[in-house]
Amino acid sequence: MxxxxxxxxxxxxxxxxxxxxxxxxxxxxxxxxxxxxxxxxxxxxxxxxxxxxxxxxxxxxxxxxxxxxxxxxxxxxxxxxxxxxxxxAELPATGPLTGDWRADLKTVARLQRDHMLRHPWLPAALAAHRTPGPNVLAFLEHALAALRPSGLDGAARLEIFAQLTAFVAGHVTHELAQAEAVRSPGRAAAEARYLAAVAQDGDHPELAEALCAPRRPTDPEATFTRFLDRLVDGLDTDWSGAGLRPPGG
The missing domain is CATH 1.10.10.60 (Homeodomain-like)
Structure with a gap:
């Protein structure tokens, strides 16, 4: 600003x-x-x-x-x-929930991504965001309701929502940067040549193996879905060792 x-x-x-x-x-x-x-x-x-x-x-x-x-x-x-x-206010504050909290949380994340892509300034703005207004609170309430079947307490659900929002904001920032790079094909080609040279120098065997692995789909939708699945499916509902009371504890 x-x-x-x-x-x-x-x-x-x-x-x-x-x-x-x-x-x-x-x-x-x-x-x-x-x-x-x-x-x-x-x-x-x-x-x-x-x-x-x-x-x-x-x-x-x-x-x-x-x-x-x-x-x-x-x-x-x-x-x-x-x-x-x-x-x-563009985000839905109500809507049917399936009861499958992981599926519903992924829906929340997709809504956030679409929202941030419509307003590309949002990821940066959210980094300094401190005072949720009525529309933000309404969507937060919906997201917390989606997480209720997880059995986690309120503090854990708030943490998960914050983690999800940070993931989406970071991913959208990267996605927008990648879209900008596509519009600069010369720079993208130079970066590809640089990485290929680094991978062949013998000092980066892990990177060389990663670059030789079969490529995953790179279109934005597939990439976001793959990353989101890893995040949400890997969430642990056992918070007994995280300084929080376990569900029902």
Whole structure:
């Protein structure tokens, strides 16, 4: 996010942000709303990336002066929280669950991936995300319900959801970078030649063996499914040695 405005030293106050209605300062009522500001910021991020989002650009998009925005979003950190929660309304907060928690968790992950691909700035934004708003909380509630048949306690289910979200965000970041690399075939060819040379130098036998192994499908869907299966199918429901109480313990 562009660095042309200062960020409040105290950070975001979640009670003020989510539990109290946004009210403008005294004086003439502005012709825009907090939602309009958020929509404009999301549109900028979707089109140009997170670094393009600044209070100045958003103010120009809604036809307002920069200072008039601060009643609704006093700093960039607050604006980012508003953006994350706004797009999270696209995620389903309800829906049928199969009772197979691993299958349902994979569905949650696929929904997250599709969501992040629609908004490529989200993985980076989530890394600094601290104050879940109502739409984020609604999807979290759905994900925790999907995990209930696992028998894990609430703390473990929260950890698994955080682990899953971090996996999806990291994978989408890599997926977007790979898509960009495809648009630079010369660089991709140079990297392939470099790895081939390294594999033949005799100092990296493990890498040489890996590069000679049969290739897995490399299309984005197949790759994500393969990685997701490894993650979710490998989750252990025995938390007795992890500092957490085991289910029913």
């Amino acid at each position: 562009a660095q042309d405005e200062g960020t409040g030293a105290a950070g975001v106050d979640p009670e003020r942000l989510w539990l109290r209605p946004a009210e403008p300062r005294r004086g003439r009522r502005p012709s825009f709303s907090r939602e309009a500001i958020t929509v404009a910021a999301v549109a900028l991020a979707d089109a140009e990336g997170l670094d393009a989002v600044s209070m100045r650009r958003v103010a120009a998009a809604v036809g307002a002066g920069v200072m008039s925005l601060y009643s609704y979003a006093p700093d960039k950190e607050t604006l980012l929280e508003l953006m994350i929660d706004h797009v999270s």
